[in-house]
Amino acid sequence: MSNDAGATMKAILMREPGTADVLYYGDAPRPVAGPGEVLIRVHATSVNRPDIVQREGNYPPPPGESDILGLEVAGVVEAVAPDVRDWRPGDRVMTLVGGGGYAEYARARADLLMRIPEGMDFETAACVCETYITAYLNVFMVGGLRDGDTALLHGGGGGVNTAALLLCRALAPRARLIVTASPGKEDRLKVLGAHHVIDYRATPDFAAEVKTITNKKGADVILDHIGARYLAPNMNSLAAGGRLVIIGVMSGIKAELNLALMMVKRQQIIGSVLRSRPAPEKAAIVREFSERALPGIADGRATPIVEKVFPLAQAAQAHAWMEAGGIFGKIVLSVRPT
Known part of the structure; x- marks a missing residue:
């Protein structure tokens, strides 16, 4: 699939700010990778506490970011902007995003991408970026x-x-x-x-x-x-x-x-917050994390704990599960390719 505008995708949308039942599975415009960005075919994303705060209307995305929930994704590079040199379609990646993770496609800055370690599945990789960083x-x-x-x-x-x-x-x-x-x-x-x-x-x-x-x-x-x-x-x-x-x-x-x-x-x-930091600052953080912390995740010493996996369409149930308390580890939303 190309990086052309005009296509649609499935995503989790909100009727209005509120409780988990305001979320629904619907159609949204597919994003386009801009300068310095890639388009990712999302295989998995995760539920984080800031997603709930945003759903309630108290944590708006930074200017220019998608208003779709989701702060991290794991998937495969679908397309790259002309000025991106280090990544190509087919690369397995995980990354922070400013928003838009609860969807079949997400755009991401190329300088925030990390390669998914060999042998790690997408559901586990979707737990790395937001909480570990x-x-x-x-x-x-x-x-x-x-x-x-x-x-x-x-x-x-x-x-x-x-x-x-x-x-x-x-x-x-x-x-x-x-x-x-x-x-x-x-x-x-x-x-x-x-x-x-x-x-x-x-x-x-x-x-x-x-x-x-x-x-x-x-x-x-x-x-x-x-x-x-x-x-x-x-x-x-x-x-x-x-x-x-x-x-x-x-x-x-x-x-x-x-x-x-x-x-x-x-x-x-x-x-301290992560989401609203300037892009170059986040890129520097990701570089240090990749050098110092990622090896311990890749070799199994610090492998993320996946508590439960929901299909993307059941994001409302995943939010309710998190809000009920008692979880141990991460809640993942699986986005199976169609």
Whole structure:
């Protein structure tokens, strides 16, 4: 198939912002690869928490990006723009996209593409880009985790948290890993590399537990997506010179902060997002991720965990499944070629 405009494709569309039942399987214009881009025949994509936030009307795509949901895809290059030299039709690729992943075709920047490792299926590859790059960026590049440090990772069995655990095990095998999670996940998290699992329902003051585990030192890096409600306990859990990296605000955006204590302890609070970063910055992140982290995924040390696979047409059910909670790993949408 060519890169010509005018063709249609199947995609997941929205009637309006709202609950999962606003999603439906319908026809949409097939995208065209512009300068520096490729067109990908999507074989699989995944469901990420930002997809739900966007579906609810609270996370619009960056200017110029598709308003179709979906932040990562795995598939085969269908067509390339004339100025693209390193990729050709037939290449098996996985990549971040600014939007448009829930569809049979997606356009992507050529400088964000990664080759799917030999032997990896499309469903597994569809789990790599959004959560693994998010975890690598924020734990290692932003948070500066070093081998031997202590990390506190919130998120239990979610995609970013399981990716962070596996990447820490592969890249910082001597790091001490503390995880907060809901009941019933302790054994699985320890298999992935967690040394201590705190049941946040039974132990709402996780800071006291972190202090006990670390002999009062605290964590060097904290990865948090909860936001306001966790700010105070996170700061109490943070070691002197530690870094709190906030990647989500599920519990709200405003909280009080003891600035004097933060200054005395030389602590840092860093806000971080991936989707809205400038394209050259994202390309640099992908290059470093490909060089440092992808080998550990390719050789099996940090293989993504696929919780459940839905057909693309059942995206609404996949969203409902994620929102029900209790998942462990990633939810994938399979887009079988027709």
